[in-house]
Amino acid sequence: MNLCFLTIGTFSDNATMKRAAGLAPHLAAAGHQVTIVAQDTDENREYFALGGDGVEKTFFSTSSVVAEIRRKARIVQSRGPDVVYACGWGVRNLPVLLADVSVVEHAELPSENHESTAVHRQKSLLLEWLSVGLADGLVLASQYLHRRYKHRDLLGRTQQLYLPYGINYASADVAQREAELLNGGSEGATRRVVYLGSLYESYGIFDIVRSVPHVIDEEQEIEYVILGDGPDREAAIDLAYSLNVQDYIDFEGYVDEDVLGDYLASADVFLAPMFDTVKDKARCPSKIPMYMRYRRPIVTCRIGEVSSYLGEEGYYYQPGEPRSMAREIVNASRESGLVEYDLGRIRWEHLARRFLEWVQNDLDVGKTTLAAS
Template identity: 35%
Template sequence: MKICFITLGDIKSIATMKRALGMANPLQALGWDVSIIALDSEENRSRISIECNENVQVHYYKDCSAKEEVAIKTRLVNQICPDFIYFCSFSFRNRIIKSKLKHKPKILIEHSELASSIPDNKGPKKIALRLLEYYSVYYADGLLCASRYLEREYHKMARQLMKKRLPILYSPYAFNNDVIDAARILQQELNERYKNNTVLLYMGTMTRNYGLFTMLQAVEQVTKQKPDIKLLLLGRGRHLEEAKTYVQQHGLEPYVEFKGYTPENELSSYFDRADAFISPLNDTVQDWARCPSKIYMYIPFRKPIFTSKIGEPKEIFGDDGHYFNTNQPDTLSKLIAALADGRLQKTDVNIDEHSWDQRAVDFTNWISAQYAVRFAAAGSEVFS
C-alpha cells in the first residue's frame, strides 16, 4: 500500500512537514510504501536525511511560482502512483489538479490550525481562507485533525456540505524517539554554563500573540526573589527585537537569553538541561484550534510543562497540568517560584501514547477500518 506525503515550504518556517517525517519510518515498519514530496532546501534535506531511512522515497522540487508548484506536484503524483495522497497542509499552492491524475488515489488532508481564525488574517484574506477550509472538506476523501476543536469544526463543516460520512481522524502531533536518543552534543557545555541556574525553556515564534512578553514579565517578577532563574528563548519572530529592547530596558540581561534558531541536532541537549518548559496559549479560537507541537516534543523528557488549560494541553494533562493565564504574568511567576523551591508536583503522562510510532499504528488502523484495507504483515496488504 503506497502513501505519498505532499508537503509545503521549508520546515524552518512551515512546520507541518513534521508529521511526514515522524510517521515515515513507523509506517514503513507497518507495511506501507512511503514517499515524500518536499521543497528542495538545505534544511529540508538535512531533516529528512536525519529522520527518514533510505527506503523512504523523497522527491524534491525547486522553489517556483504557485502555479508551477501545483503542476510539479501533480506530475510527481502521477509518477509515484500512490494509493493514498496525504497533504500535510492544504493551501492554494499545496494541492494537485485531480482532473490530470492518471489514477484515483484516496486524498487525505491534515488540518493543524484554523487559519481563518488567526487575528492577522482579516477582510478578503479571512474570507478566502474560510472558503479554502470548506473546499478541503469537498476535495478530500478523509481528514486528519490535530486538535479536538478542529475535529468538531470539520465534522460540522462536513454536515453542512452534506458529507456526513466523511472519515475524520483526531491525530495530534507527537514526538520522535530519535530526539530522545540523539547525542547530547552540547550537554557538557550547557551543564557547566547553567550549573547554578533553574533553567526555563521556550521554543517557538517570538511574537506577542504567543506569550513572549508574558514570559518576560513573569521572569521580571520572580527574579526579585529567585535570582538564579534563566529563561532560554529558542526561535525567531517579528517581535524579537522589541523583546530584546524590553530585556535591556528592564535590566533582565542576566536572566534572559535569546538563542535564535537552534539546529535540530542541538535540541536534545537543551531539552535535557531544562528544568521546565513553557508553552503559552491564549483563550482564543486560534489557540483552541491549533495543536502545539512543541508540547509533544517536551513530554518524553519528563519535565514540568507550563502551559494553559485550553485545547490540547487540557486533553493531555486534564486537571493535573501546570497551568497559567497568559494575561496574568503573576500566574506564571508563581509556577516558576514553585519550581525553583522544589514545591512543584510531578504530572504523570504516559509518553508511549504520544509517540509517532503510536500515531502510525492509529492511522493504519483507521485506514483499515475506513477504506477496507487490511494489513496482514509488513510489506503486504489485502482488500476486503
C-alpha cells in the same frame, strides 16, 4: 499500500512537516511504500535526513505556485499512490486531489486568525470548506478542530480522524534515556527556563519577558533561554532592557536540529504560553510532546490540546497574566526528579498504527493485515 506525503514550504515555516517525518518511518516499517515530497532547500534536506530509513524523499525546485502545483502533480501521477496526504491545506497542495484517496490535514483554523487580513481569512475559509467537500479524509490535530469539522461536514461524507502530534521515543531506549535525563538540567542553584518557538506577541513572548521580574522578586535564581526567531524578537529584547532583566534572559535565535536536543536536555522548566483564543484552542502545539520527552515540568495554560497531553501534570497559569506565569515557573522550578508523563500514547509508532487502521478500515484502502510494528 503506497502512500505519498505532500508538504509545503520549509520545516521552520510549516510545522505540519513533523507529521510526515513522524509517521512515514513507521508506515514504511509496517511494509508500506512511502514517499515524502518537499521543496528542495538545505533546511528540508537536513530535516528529513535525520530519520526515515526506507522512505523515499523527493525534492523539487520551484519558482512559482503554478510551477509547484505542476511538479507535485507529475510526481503524484508517476508514483500512482493509493493515498496522498497533504501536510497542510492550501493551493500548493491541490495535487492531493489527483489520488484515488486523498487525505488533508488541518492543524489550525487560519480563517479565525485575526492577525491575518480579512482577504486572507476569507480565502482560508473557502479552502477549509473545500477540503470538506473534496477530500476523502481529514486528519485533525486537535479535538477542537475535530468538533468544528464534524459540524461543517453537513452531508457526513468525509471520514475524519483526530490525531495529535507525537514524539519518537523507542521503548527499548527508555531506561537509558531516563538515566541521561536524571543527569540533565542546569547545574547549581540557577534554574533554566526554556522556551522553544516563534517570537510573536500572539505566541506569548512579551508575557514571557514580563514574567522575569516577578520570578526575580521571589528570590529565585533563574535563567531564561529563548530558542527561536520571529518578527517580535527585537521588541522583546528592548522590553527586557526596559525592565532591566536583560541579564536573566538569553535570546539564542533559531537553533539547528542537531544541537536542539542539547538545549532541551539542559532545561529545568519548559514554557508554552497560550491564549484564550480560537487560534490557540484549535491548534495542536507540537512543542508540548517535544518537551514531554525530556520529562521536565511544563508551564502553560489549560487551553485546547494542552490539558489532553499533560492532564494534572501541567503547571497551569492564567492566560495573559505574566505574574501568574511567574508563580507557576517558581513552583515548577522546585520540582525534583522526572515528571511521569504518559509518553506511550503519543509515540509516533502508536499514532502511525492508528492512522493505518483508519486508512484501511474507514477509508477502505488496502484491506491487509497490519504488519507488526
